[in-house]
Amino acid sequence: MSLFPFAFLDEQSKKEIRRAVLKGVAIPGYQVPFASREMPIGRGWGTGGLQITLSLIGESDVLKVIDQGSDESVNAVNIKKLVQKTTGVETTIHTSEATMIQSRHRIPEVPLRNDQIMILQVPEPEPLRHVERSEFKTKQMHAEREYSGAYLLLFEQIMRYNQTSQGADYPVFVHNRYVMNPSPIPRFDNPKINQSEALMLFGAGREKKIYAVPAYTKVESLAFDDYPFEIEKFEGKVCRATGLSNVFLDEFTDEETGETYYLCNDTSYMQEYLEQKRGI
Structure with missing residues (x-):
């Protein structure tokens, strides 16, 4: 019980x-x-x-x-x-x-x-x-x-x-x-x-x-006619794991190389995409 x-x-x-x-x-x-x-x-x-x-x-x-x-x-x-x-x-x-x-x-x-x-x-x-x-x-x-x-x-x-x-x-x-x-x-x-x-x-x-x-x-x-609403832009940036650019990205820094890279913020979406790509 x-x-x-x-x-x-x-x-x-x-x-x-x-x-x-x-x-x-x-x-x-x-x-x-x-x-x-x-x-x-x-x-x-x-x-x-x-x-x-x-x-x-x-x-x-x-x-x-x-x-x-x-x-x-x-x-x-x-x-x-x-x-x-x-x-x-x-x-x-x-x-x-x-x-x-x-x-x-x-x-x-x-x-x-x-x-x-x-x-x-x-x-x-x-x-x-x-x-x-x-x-x-x-x-x-x-x-x-x-x-x-x-x-x-x-x-x-x-x-x-x-x-x-x-x-x-x-x-x-x-x-x-x-x-x-x-x-x-x-x-x-x-x-x-x-x-x-x-x-x-x-x-x-x-x-x-x-x-x-x-x-x-x-x-x-909410917005003004001369300043319309805009979402965050990730121009020129892609998810390092999936190559996607039409998703919300998080910025990371590689501890070994100091290189900046990006990953899809939605972890389950990223996982599903990779599984489909591999044919799982």
Whole structure:
């Protein structure tokens, strides 16, 4: 007999989180408050995303967990162990095999399908926090659709660097209504949210917020007419292992030669590509 209920959380907690998820789906980009539970992992290690995963997962689901592109980091491995120990579900490193994908800082390179759920861990859900510390006032600004502060941050970056310098957590405009933080994914991943076939859910445990982008929803990154949104560019650079150039790359330095080289950030995508290339 298990020491824990199925998926760790009690049924009442899971129902409350599911209601918050449903409200988030009904109002794309809107931050829904919820009673974030204490979890057996440190805050900041994905408690919000984990609570969504545990509330939605079923016995037939297959789970994939990513941490900054890797399936084998400490964070990803420990979350998989907790979910598997309390549910018995299968886990995988292959995006195409997963029905639920929980991620920190990345959306997989493999395009998502409409039978998959993408769950992103969020440290700071409020896109206006940098310009307004008061929660009451940021709620009022959202209600009044007052987003000049979000544009002001981008304008200051352009004045200083002649381009927007925000590498992650780049704000997006959802369904022509709410400005939203897409979690600390790189700008490279922002276009993947727009008209995605998969349901995308965002959980912030410390801030006690859940929000969502339903499938086939219009999502635009904030920009100016004369300074359009641009993703990270890797011109002239390729993944040393695969030769791919149309993926998000990490920079490394060879300790022996001091040479700089690049590898695909999505380790499972890189592995799958190499296996297919070898005919495995």
